[in-house]
Amino acid sequence: MTNAERRSQIQSVLSTSLSPISASKLARRFHVSRQTIVGDVSLLRAGGEGIVATVRGYEYQYNAVHEVVLVCRHTPIGSADEMQRIIKAGGVIEDVVVDHPLCGQIRANLQVRDKADVNLFMAKIKQQKAHLLSELTDGVHTHTIAYDTPEQLVAIQASLREAGYLYEDGPNT
Template sequence: MNKTDRRTFIQGLISNASEPISATQIARRMGVSRQTIVGDVALLRARGEDIIATPAGYQYNHVDANEVLLVCRHLPADTADEMGRIVALGGIVRDVIVDHPLYGVLRGELNISTPGDIKLFVAKMAAQKGHLLSELTSGIHTHTILYQDEEQLEAIRASLREAGYLYE
């Protein structure tokens, strides 16, 4: 299979998947390295394909929702609780953004929409001994939150405010 055929196959595989599919799963299926798949997906995105990375793998962005930027501040130990509050109310944590004094705006794609996504994110962070982007900015960070209606957004804001996470 040549590169073009492989990318077309990957595009179809992700498009038809009922749940996210990891680069490792695709690589095994195609008999190539995980890094080859990561590169192919990057090229598909560069061509305009709306493929997003979630903690569980790649999927097409099929979300038809409103979005808002919410500025938050908390300790790393509060990360799961913060995301859990948003997800429990039906929101999706699309990304995290920090304003770094040297590099400017840094953004990490999250696409957290379920409690399972949160557990996977926290487990990966622990396994890789990773650090949160917000640790670069004393805990201050911004999330792009997807929501369905104003009532849901206000409930998310209220929950984050109650926990002391909403930076106002």
């Protein structure tokens, strides 16, 4: 199989899958290294494919009817609760962005859709002793949230506001 054929098959597998597929699983399937798959997916993305990396693996980007960027602020302890509130109200957390004073905007793709994604994300943070991007900015960060109905957006905002996570006015200085 040529490299182009393998990439075509990766594209086909991902486009028909109902759940994300890890680079390791694709590597085993195509008898190549994980790094080869990472490179193949990068080339597919560069060619315009809407493939995203999630906590559970690669998949095609979810296309909701609407998207909004919400500014949030909380300590790391509030992360799981924040994510649970968003998904419980019907949202999908597409990304997290922080404005770093040295590097500018730093964006991480999340694609968190359900409680299992939240639990896996939090378990990986604990397992890898990782830090959240928001720790670089005193907890301030944005999320692009996908949602289908205006009622879902109202519920998401209300829930985040109730918990004190929605950063609407900022501190008085």
